[in-house]
Amino acid sequence: MRRDPNLRVEAFPLSTVQRWLQAVVVHPGEILEALASSEAEREVPSSDLAALVKPSRSLTPEERVDIYHGMYLLRMEEALASDYPATKHFLGAQAFGELVRDYVRRYPSRSYTLNRLGDHLPQFFLDEPGRRHAPFLHDLASAELAVSQAFDAEESPKLTAESLQAIPPQAWDSATLQPTAAFRLLRSRYAVLPHLESEKRGLPSPAPVRKASFLVVYRRDFSVYQMGLTRGEFALLDDLAGGVPLGQAVARAAARLKKAEGEKKVFAWFRTWVAEGMFASVACGPSRSKGSTSA
Amino acid sequence: MTRNLWHFKDLGTGVGLRAPHFGHILGEKPEVGFFEILTENYLDTGGRPLYILDQVAERYPIVMHGVSMSVGSTDPLDFAYLAKVKALAKRTKAQWVSDHVCWTGVVGRNTHDLLPLPYTEEALRHTADRVRIIQDVLERPVALENPSTYLEFVPSSMTEWEFIARLASEADCGLLFDVNNVYVSAFNHGFDPKTYIDAIPGERVCHYHLAGHTHKGTHILDTHSDYVVDPVWELYGYTLRRIGSRATLLEWDADIPPFDVVHAEALKAQVWRDKEVRRAA
Known part of the structure; x- marks a missing residue:
């Protein structure tokens, strides 16, 4: 009735x-x-x-x-698995499902897009330091977040070797580089690159290894790449991305290396990074303030 | 047989623009009447999806289909979102913009589901008011899609088809008529889908959707994961006779097969359209 x-x-x-x-x-x-x-x-x-x-x-x-x-948690899990495939690969389907359940309770979607649902996952592992493998998962999630941010970043122009060669010699020392919008530099306490690669190749995830690690994430031709860095490479890239003038950054990097091969090595790194399209432009003028990202 | 009030073009048959098909579409340039994009996938990205979309939009008509307009929500409208929708419509020269008769979240949250409304006078007034504002902001009519639903509210004082017909009239908006959704909801709620179709104001229908679904025995889920079933094709034919020919989209969003498979399924709609044109002549 x-x-x-x-x-x-x-x-x-x-x-x-x-x-x-x-x-x-x-x-x-x-x-x-x-x-x-x-x-x-x-x-x-x-x-x-x-x-x-x-x-x-x-x-x-x-x-x-x-x-x-x-359907709610399935949809959240599908969205987060898309942005954090290596985290899911490491944890396995069941533990990843449990992670998603706990994560969306604390950080529910407040956006019109699911693309940003996972933005707080690295922070979530800091919120819960007692969670199994939390420090390692924080570093891995930070790297995967950098990948998804690089994927969606605005397209930037690419600095070419020709435009670098056009800098007058007297302006070289004070010139500063602007990284592309997709450029992300990460320093982590755990090695994360092996986990990103094992997921891509469908190989079992290795056990977490605590080892200071350095990574750059960038985009070229609309594809996102990750490149492992040495401590010296990271320091130079961090300086350059932070607006340290070229002359000062290169001198500092060379000083950190053995004198005989220092400058040669630094210029080889530099050529690789420019060729990979990590920089958008060069400016001849006052330097910008320095800042880097730490995982 | 009617034309739609806004004289939107009948763009023939189209398919959804999906990432697994990007390479094929740009490389092979298939003959497709139009592509429909999922609006939210292109709002906050400057990456590959937008780069591909710009190229596709140069060659094909684009229509936009959103899932976060949340027209029935009691939360405030998200004007920043609407501004982005408007900008994307301008960028892609979208033929029209659509979303769903539903709500997706309240108290600042988004469940990213198309949640059902109770079909009450209160919900009708509230939703119609919001749709009018949305259309004013977007400076274009919006086409709203009849949802697949899995529950019915006891307090509803009208049927879904009465609600949708009145909403379209009171908000002066368009309708995106999803034939599969009518089939799904008719099974789930036990009504005659032809009664629903008969009640839809044809002059407000801009566009049709067709899709596959998943039959769970006790209910049907609108999964967009399979071929269109024969009873839905029959209902599509009935809809063409009742309302007339409109741009028709084949949705396939899960377990997405190669482009040619999706396109071939979409082209079956053209066979039905041709048959109904011959029958009418």
Whole structure:
């Protein structure tokens, strides 16, 4: 028997219905736990479910709500797996699913796009230092976040060897380089490159190794690349990306190396980075302030 | 048989622009009436997807289909999002912009699901008000898609087809009519899909969607993961007779096969369109 429509509308205003359904859908437990959760009960008591949701010929109201509830975490997991494939590869499907459940509870999507859902995953591992492998997972997630940021970054012009050669000799020392928008430089406590590569090749993930590691993430021809760096390469790239003038940065890098081969090596690195398209432009003028990213 | 109020072109048959097909589309330049993009995939990126889209938009008509307009939500409208949608529509010279009759989140969250509305007078007024504002901001009509739904609310005071017809009229908006969604919801809720189709104001329909689904026995999920089933093709034919020919899109978004498979499925729609044109003549 149908109740009076006005009474129903008053009992279940649109805003209440929406807060209730969302509370149930995003709850990480089973459907009956979700319906009985304090967030859901505050809006619609579980005892009133039959007054709000109709059964179908084959499903109860609980089962019908569970269709939406069941799809929520699957959708979040699919989105995060797309941005964090090496993290999933390392953890395995079950542990990754549990991670997603905990993560989206703390950092639910507040954006119109799922592309930014995973932006807080490195921070999540800092929030939970007691989580198994948390320090390593923080470093791995930082590298994967850099990859997804590089993928979506605005396209930048690429500095060419020709434009570098056009710099007057007297301006060389004070010239500064501007990295492309996709450029990301990371320093981590754990080696993460082997994990990124093992996931790409479908090989088993190695055990985490605590070893100071340096990585640059960049984009060329709309494809994203990662390159492992030595400590010396990292220091120079960090200087250059931070706006240290070329002359000063190169001198500092050469001083860190053996005198005989220092400058030669530094210029070889520099040529590689320019050829890989890591820099957008060169400016002859006052230097910018220095800053780098640490995983 | 009617024309749509805005005289949007009948672009023939189209497919969704999806990453696994980028290389094929740019390399082979297949004969496709139009491509539909998932709006949100192109809003905050300066990377490869946007670079590809710019090239595709130079050669083919583009239509935009969003999932985050959240027209029925009781949260405030996201004007920053709408500004980006408007800019993308301008960039791609989109023929039209569409989204869904649904809500996706409240209290600042987005579930990224197309959640169902209770079909009440309150929800109708609220949603119509928002759609009018959205159209004012975008400075173009919006086409709203009938959703696949898996539950019905007891407090609903009208059917889904009554709600959608009244919403389109009161908001003065267009409709994107998804034939598979009618089939899915008709199975899930036990109504006659032809009753639904008969109630749709044809002059507001700008575009049709077709897709495959997943039958779970007790209910059907709108998964866009398979071929269109025969009963949906039959309903498409019925819709063509009832409403008339419109641009028709084949959606395939999960377990995506090679482009030729998706395109061949889309071209079946052209066979149905031709058949109905002959029948009408």
